[in-house]
Amino acid sequence: MMKKTDVVILGGMSGISAGISSRRHYPDKEVVLVRKEGTVLIPCGIPYIFGTVDGPENNVIPDGLLESNKIELVTDEAVALDREKKVIELKDHEPIQYHKLVLATGSMPIIPRIPGIDKENVFAVRKEFDYLKKVLNKMRQAKNIVIIGGGFIGIEFADECRKNKGLSVTVVEMLDYCLKLAMDEEFSIEAEKRLEDTGVKILKKEQVVSIGGKEKVEYVELASGKKLEADIVILGIGCVPNSQLAEKAGIELGYRKGIKVDSLMRTYTDPDIFACGDCCTRDSFFDGKPSAIMLASVATSEARIAGANLFSSVHRKNGVISVFATYVNGRAFGVAGLTERVARENGMEIVIGEASAPDTHPGGMPDSTMMKVKLIFAKDTGIILGGAVSGGRSTGEMVNVIGACILHRMTANEIVAFQMGTHPALTSSPIAYPFVNAACKAVLPIRGCK
Amino acid sequence: MMKKTDVVILGGMSGISAGISSRRHYPDKEVVLVRKEGTVLIPCGIPYIFGTVDGPENNVIPDGLLESNKIELVTDEAVALDREKKVIELKDHEPIQYHKLVLATGSMPIIPRIPGIDKENVFAVRKEFDYLKKVLNKMRQAKNIVIIGGGFIGIEFADECRKNKGLSVTVVEMLDYCLKLAMDEEFSIEAEKRLEDTGVKILKKEQVVSIGGKEKVEYVELASGKKLEADIVILGIGCVPNSQLAEKAGIELGYRKGIKVDSLMRTYTDPDIFACGDCCTRDSFFDGKPSAIMLASVATSEARIAGANLFSSVHRKNGVISVFATYVNGRAFGVAGLTERVARENGMEIVIGEASAPDTHPGGMPDSTMMKVKLIFAKDTGIILGGAVSGGRSTGEMVNVIGACILHRMTANEIVAFQMGTHPALTSSPIAYPFVNAACKAVLPIRGCK
Numbered sequence: 001m002m003k004k005t006d007v008v009i010l011g012g013m014s015g016i017s018a019g020i021s022s023r024r025h026y027p028d029k030e031v032v033l034v035r036k037e038g039t040v041l042i043p044c045g046i047p048y049i050f051g052t053v054d055g056p057e058n059n060v061i062p063d064g065l066l067e068s069n070k071i072e073l074v075t076d077e078a079v080a081l082d083r084e085k086k087v088i089e090l091k092d093h094e095p096i097q098y099h100k101l102v103l104a105t106g107s108m109p110i111i112p113r114i115p116g117i118d119k120e121n122v123f124a125v126r127k128e129f130d131y132l133k134k135v136l137n138k139m140r141q142a143k144n145i146v147i148i149g150g151g152f153i154g155i156e157f158a159d160e161c162r163k164n165k166g167l168s169v170t171v172v173e174m175l176d177y178c179l180k181l182a183m184d185e186e187f188s189i190e191a192e193k194r195l196e197d198t199g200v201k202i203l204k205k206e207q208v209v210s211i212g213g214k215e216k217v218e219y220v221e222l223a224s225g226k227k228l229e230a231d232i233v234i235l236g237i238g239c240v241p242n243s244q245l246a247e248k249a250g251i252e253l254g255y256r257k258g259i260k261v262d263s264l265m266r267t268y269t270d271p272d273i274f275a276c277g278d279c280c281t282r283d284s285f286f287d288g289k290p291s292a293i294m295l296a297s298v299a300t301s302e303a304r305i306a307g308a309n310l311f312s313s314v315h316r317k318n319g320v321i322s323v324f325a326t327y328v329n330g331r332a333f334g335v336a337g338l339t340e341r342v343a344r345e346n347g348m349e350i351v352i353g354e355a356s357a358p359d360t361h362p363g364g365m366p367d368s369t370m371m372k373v374k375l376i377f378a379k380d381t382g383i384i385l386g387g388a389v390s391g392g393r394s395t396g397e398m399v400n401v402i403g404a405c406i407l408h409r410m411t412a413n414e415i416v417a418f419q420m421g422t423h424p425a426l427t428s429s430p431i432a433y434p435f436v437n438a439a440c441k442a443v444l445p446i447r448g449c450k
Numbered sequence: 451m452m453k454k455t456d457v458v459i460l461g462g463m464s465g466i467s468a469g470i471s472s473r474r475h476y477p478d479k480e481v482v483l484v485r486k487e488g489t490v491l492i493p494c495g496i497p498y499i500f501g502t503v504d505g506p507e508n509n510v511i512p513d514g515l516l517e518s519n520k521i522e523l524v525t526d527e528a529v530a531l532d533r534e535k536k537v538i539e540l541k542d543h544e545p546i547q548y549h550k551l552v553l554a555t556g557s558m559p560i561i562p563r564i565p566g567i568d569k570e571n572v573f574a575v576r577k578e579f580d581y582l583k584k585v586l587n588k589m590r591q592a593k594n595i596v597i598i599g600g601g602f603i604g605i606e607f608a609d610e611c612r613k614n615k616g617l618s619v620t621v622v623e624m625l626d627y628c629l630k631l632a633m634d635e636e637f638s639i640e641a642e643k644r645l646e647d648t649g650v651k652i653l654k655k656e657q658v659v660s661i662g663g664k665e666k667v668e669y670v671e672l673a674s675g676k677k678l679e680a681d682i683v684i685l686g687i688g689c690v691p692n693s694q695l696a697e698k699a700g701i702e703l704g705y706r707k708g709i710k711v712d713s714l715m716r717t718y719t720d721p722d723i724f725a726c727g728d729c730c731t732r733d734s735f736f737d738g739k740p741s742a743i744m745l746a747s748v749a750t751s752e753a754r755i756a757g758a759n760l761f762s763s764v765h766r767k768n769g770v771i772s773v774f775a776t777y778v779n780g781r782a783f784g785v786a787g788l789t790e791r792v793a794r795e796n797g798m799e800i801v802i803g804e805a806s807a808p809d810t811h812p813g814g815m816p817d818s819t820m821m822k823v824k825l826i827f828a829k830d831t832g833i834i835l836g837g838a839v840s841g842g843r844s845t846g847e848m849v850n851v852i853g854a855c856i857l858h859r860m861t862a863n864e865i866v867a868f869q870m871g872t873h874p875a876l877t878s879s880p881i882a883y884p885f886v887n888a889a890c891k892a893v894l895p896i897r898g899c900k
Contacts (some may be wrong), residue, residue, distance in 0.1 A: 017881050024890060042811050042881075045874045050877075058814045061881065101543055182515055243811045248531050302878040304866050304890065314893075323871030332876055361492050367843075393817075396876025397847035403871060404854035416754050417765055421773030421853060422747050424495045425502075426846025430750040431467050431511065440474060440754065443764070 001313060004097045005030045007310060008088055009071075010078050010245070012040045012127060012304040013103025014277030014297065016065055018102045021307025023069040025314065033066065035120055036077045039129045044296050046125060049132055050139060051160030056132045059065065081249035083270055087445050100310045103246055103259060104303060107278035107294055109241035114150075116211030122233040122248040125153055135240045138232050139164065146220045146230040147171045148208050150178030152326050153238035155191065158200045159328050169226055170201040172208055172220070174330030182324070184339045184374070185377065187388050194329040199241070203228075241279045254281040255290035263316045265306035274310065276302035285319030285406070286338060286385065293322045305410065323403040325389075331369075332395035336402040340376055353412065353442030359392050361422070361429030373434040374411075375442060377403070382411040382446045387435070393428065401435060412446055415439035454547045457481040457760060458538055459521075460528050460552025460695070462490045462577060463746065464727030464753040466515060468552045471757025473519040475764060481888060482546060483516065484538065486877065488528045489579045494746050496575060497603065499582055499591060501610030506582045534722055537640035550722050550760045553696055553709060554753060557689035557728035557744055562598075566661030572683040575603055588682050589614065596670045596680040597621045598658050600628030602776050605641065608650045609778050616866035620651040620678055622658055622670070632774070634789045634824070637838050644779040650720075653678075657857035684829045689744055704731040713766045715756035717720045724760065726752035735769030735856070736835065737796070742773045771854040781819075782845035786852040787836030790826055802893030803862065808878040809842050811872070813881030823884040825852070825862075825892060832861040832896045837885070844877065851885060862896055865889035 007022055008031035009015045019033050041049075045059040054061055066073050072094070076102040080089040081101070091096045109124035111117060121142075145161055147154045150173030161218045162169045171178065177353065179188045192202055211233060220228045241258040243251075244278030252268045254260040260268040260279035265280075267273045277299035284291045298320055308314040325334030345352045353375045360368040377384055387402035389395045405415065415438050422430045456479035457472055459465045469483050489501075495509040503509055516523050524546070530539040531551075539545045559574035571592075574583045589595065595611055599605045600623030612619045620627065627638045642652055655672040661683060670678045691708040693701075701719045704710040708731035709716040711794060715730075717723045727749035734741045748770055758764040775784030793800045803825045810818040821841030827834055837852035839845045855865065866889050872880045 013813060020881075021890070024894065042874070042879055044872060045812055048812075048815065048874050053814050054818065059812050059867060061879075065881075080721055107712070188693060205760060231473050272518075283781055295869075295871070296880040297870050297883075300883075301867050301886075305885075308866070309892075315863055317867055318869070321869050323869055325871050325873040332873070334871060334873075334876075336871065341747060362498075362503060362509050364503050364504065365495075365498065389550040393876050394844050394847045394881075396871070396873050397844045397851060399852055399871045400877075401847060401850045403869060404851055404858070404860075407868075408854070408858035408860070410854075410858070413765055416758070417751050417767055418855060418857070419743070419745075419751050419768070419771050419776050420747050421786065421846065421849045422494060423775040423782070423846050424498050425491070425777040426775050426784075426843050429492055429511075429702050430494070430746040431463060431470075431515075433750075434745075436751075436754075440471070443758075446476065 001094050002087070002097055003094050006099045007031045007102065008096055008098035009033045009102040011035060012037065012089070012106055013043055013061060014104035014299045015102070016040065017300045017303035018104055018276055018307040019071040020065065020069050021304045023071060025308045026311055030071045034074045034076060034078055034090065035098070036075070037128060038075050041129060041132070042125050043127055046127065046132065047156035047160050050136060050157060051163035055136060065362060076246060081245055083249050083273070085276050086272065102159040102306055103275040103279055104277045105245060105279040107241045108242045109235060110238050110240055111137065111235065112237060114208055114211055116213070116217070116393055117209055118178045119213055119324065120216040121231060122211055122235070124235045129450065139167070141278070142167060142232040144168045144229045145232045146228050147234045147236055149173065149236035149238070150202065151236060151238065152179065152182060154327060155195060156326060157234055157236060158268065159195055159198070161339055162198050162200050170203065172222065173202065173204045173207050176205055178202060178204070178442050183333060183335055184341055184388060187333055187390055189335050190390055191198050191328045194331050198292060204239050221389065239278065239317045243279050246275070256292060264309045264313050265302055274306040276306040280309055282320045285321045288319060291320045293320050295322065297323060300394050302428060318407065321403055321406055323399050325399055332391055332393060333398035334389045336384065336399045337406045338376055339386060339388065341387055343376055350385065351377045351379050351442045352435065353377065353435035353438035353440070353443045355434040355441060356430040357432035357434045358364065359394055359428055361424050361432070367392065370436055371428060373438045377412050377442050377446055380447060382413060383409045384412065398435065412439045412442045416443060451544050452537070453544050455480040455482045457552070458546055458547045459483045459536070459552040461485060461727065462487065462556055463493055463511060464554035464604035465552070466490065466511060467753035468554055468726055468757040469521040469900055470515065470519050471523060471754045472760050475758045476761055482524055482545070483777045484521045484526060484528055484540065487578060488525050490578050491579060493577055493583070493746055496577065496582065497610045500586060500607065500611035505586060506579050508624065528695060531695055533723070534613060536722065543656055546554045550724065551721065552756055553725040553729055554727045555692045555695060555729040558692045559685060560688050560690055561685065562687060564661055566663070566667070568668040569661055572661055572667050572680060572685070574685045575653055589617070592617060592678045592682040594618045595654065595682045596678050596688055597684045599623065599686035599688070601686060601688065602629065602632060605629060605645060605778060606776060607686060609645055609648070612648050612650050620653065620867065622656050622672065623652065623654045624657050626655055628652060630656070630899055632837060633783060633785055634791055637783055637840055640840055641778045641783050644781050648779050650875050651665065689728065693729050696725070706742060714759045714763050715752055715767060724756040726756040732770045733770055737769045738769060741770045743770050745772065745774055747773060765793035766858065771853055773849050775849055782841055782843060784839045784845045784849035786849045787856045788826055789836060789838065793826055794834055801827045801829050801892045801895045802889070803827065803888035805887035805891060806883040807878040807882035807884045809844055809878055809884070811874050813831045815875055817842065821848070821861065821878060821884055823888045825888040827862050827892050829896060832863060833859050833861065834865065848885065862892045864888045866893060
């Protein structure tokens with residue numbers, strides 16, 4: 001027996017988002033979501049399972065979203081895709097014939113080829129409930145944890161794990177500073193310092209050459225000759241698109257083996273098959289070149305577009321701006337668009353504007369935090385290319401203000417005249433508002449003065 | 451003896467902002483700031499003097515800003531302006547001859563003609579240090595305070611005064627709900643409830659007809675016949691431009707007696723005289739008509755433009771969008787652009803999109819608050835006209851995200867594809883982000899479906 005339906009979606013968080021969007025746009029279509037996992041975790045919340053929220057059960061996307069949007073859930077593994085017959089074959093269930101298919105199969109953690117990588121208690125960050133529950137249980141018995149990779153995931157894991165009493169946490173980073181692919185050095189150094197203040201050890205310009213121990217990991221060996229005791233190792237060195245099913249079905253892949261999609265989120269190969277989220281390719285907003293950025297916010301944006309476009313071309317995607325934030329030992333760090341380092345490495349002529357102010361006014365209001373903003377403008381045109389923020393919790397939305405301005409190619413001159421809303425308890429003062437003041441400082445250098 | 455200088459600025463907060471801007475653009479010019487007040491208060495912080503920050507001395511704009519920007523301060527009252535001679539006459543100092551003049555004389559509180567309004571202990575909210583110190587001292591001895599006017603100032607005063615033990619606080623509002631000129635009813639009702647939860651009494655559709663007592667106020671009489679005991683009365687019914695000096699000098703005034711300025715912030719009358727802040731006229735971003743909005747954020751935006759344009763036309767102002775936020779008993783409320791009520795009263799055909807989500811993800815993260823977003827779009831074009839937010843402290847920057855999108859006339863379709871940055875501790879989840887989801891809900895109705 002063959003099940004037939006209008007829309008089949010394969011995947012996790014982006015799948016849910018694509019499903020909601022297709023339901024909204026096509027109220028009469030049947031939508032079936034197929035996924036291996038019984039429960040879908042909030043991907044960005046995974047590090048917080050190990051400290052603040054205390055367990056994967058407190059970090060799930062509620063399935064009520066599926067019910068309320070009349071999306072049928074099939075919990076099973078998709079094992080093959082027959083594009084001619086338009087059929088998805090499942091491991092345990094009958095195959096499903098689709099009219100439109102959305103691939104939202106996400107990403108897989110990179111497992112480096114290090115001797116000993118397959119020892120017990122060496123974990124990648126898989127987005128799987130039972131797997132992470134196991135990691136949590138192991139961590140609770142551990143004394144020494146080594147985290148390989150000082151990117152977002154590594155830093156957030158370190159900051160959460162250190163909240164467990166008696167656990168010694170060490171981060172090993174290959175580059176000269178943590179978060180290097182995400183932030184300029186001065187922000188990274190601030191974040192590293194916050195983390196080191198908690199007792200976390202950070203080793204930089206260090207590479208893991210082997211993982212030692214009998215069956216279980218006992219230590220990690222570095223290129224410098226250092227040996228770190230470890231009864232648990234976490235790999236946080238990035239992800240690659242999970243595109244195997246698509247590849248086997250003859251769908252064209254692109255950069256880093258992502259599924260190639262057009263600006264309507266359709267695959268290059270098959271107009272009835274869409275892809276969205278970490279499994280597909282993206283281009284940069286700034287130069288149109290392929291981008292390795294993987295962010296839940298980009299993935300859900302793509303999912304909303306894919307779901308809406310299934311039967312009619314409603315939305316078109318932009319290039320990836322890359323807007324994100326992290327939170328280290330009570331201080332937030334965020335970036336929208338290009339960093340100074342990336343802009344300069346790309347040979348762009350730029351002007352920097354920087355400003356700081358308390359995020360309340362007066363600074364004596366409760367919970368006031370110093371907010372620092374750095375903006376990057378194109379020298380020729382004055383158009384904003386990027387911004388970095390460190391501060392309190394409002395940093396999370398401050399980078400979205402900057403993101404909105406980047407999207408609209410706003411100039412420093414226009415930002416000077418920006419009518420930001422302010423309030424004593426909620427924002428910096430109108431006279432010191434650092435986003436605007438950073439632009440003010442860039443205006444003259446852009447014009448070639450000073 | 452006549453003092454001569456390049457730039458004279460008259461005024462308080464906007465004056466400082468204009469001064470900093472002119473210094474940045476014209477490093478070689480002499481700038482003199484003339485103001486009556488020895489100390490300038492942060493205007494939006496004034497209600498917080500009466501509770502959270504405990505005294506006007508904790509709510510001042512530091513004069514270090516003047517020194518570091520080489521702005522000479524003359525503390526004196528400007529009594530006359532001679533445009534022919536380009537001279538400002540002062541009460542106690544020698545006159546000053548200017549090349550360029552900036553009027554940033556701000557606003558004056560409206561004093562209604564109510565019998566008894568001149569009794570002792572009836573106070574307007576003047577932006578004067580000693581005056582507010584006196585109000586604070588009186589309040590500390592008071593048992594019953596009546597606040598006339600339930601706009602921002604009235605509500606924020608009420609919320610701060612109630613923090614003083616043993617003080618009974620009553621707000622008298624003429625309209626059918628508080629904050630009516632600022633917010634749609636459902637947000638106002640939420641704010642009123644928060645305030646009433648603290649014990650503050652709110653009387654609506656009520657008007658004060660007289661203020662009774664011997665020399666000092668003893669009670670307030672309402673049109674309904676009610677009598678409220680009061681040993682202190684605060685007037686919070688709005689402000690008008692302070693343009694007397696300009697008027698006497700023959701400078702053209704406009705709407706509500708504001709000083710008429712062009713988009714470069716020059717007065718209509720004299721190209722060497724600029725005006726900015728609450729003393730000047732403004733037009734709406736949405737229809738170009740005169741606007742009565744008075745916000746520190748608009749004032750400082752104008753001041754930055756005026757200061758930059760003194761000797762060369764650098765910046766141009768936009769119409770007023772009106773972006774602001776308030777904070778009532780721990781919950782923030784903000785609006786950017788038009789409210790539903792105002793849009794409908796102007797005969798606009800609109801579509802509303804609404805969404806709510808916790809401002810962290812998962813919702814179990816610490817200090818998570820439910821954030822509610824309401825967006826208003828033009829039915830014809832899908833362009834965003836306004837947005838209202840209630841939530842936690844990130845509301846303050848969330849309205850700035852919306853403000854940036856309004857400024858760029860972003861459509862609901864574009865907002866659906868918005869790449870917002872998200873983080874578990876700092877923002878709503880990427881799947882539930884209410885600004886984007888509110889736009890998603892508006893897309894079909896804009897297209898005429900559902």
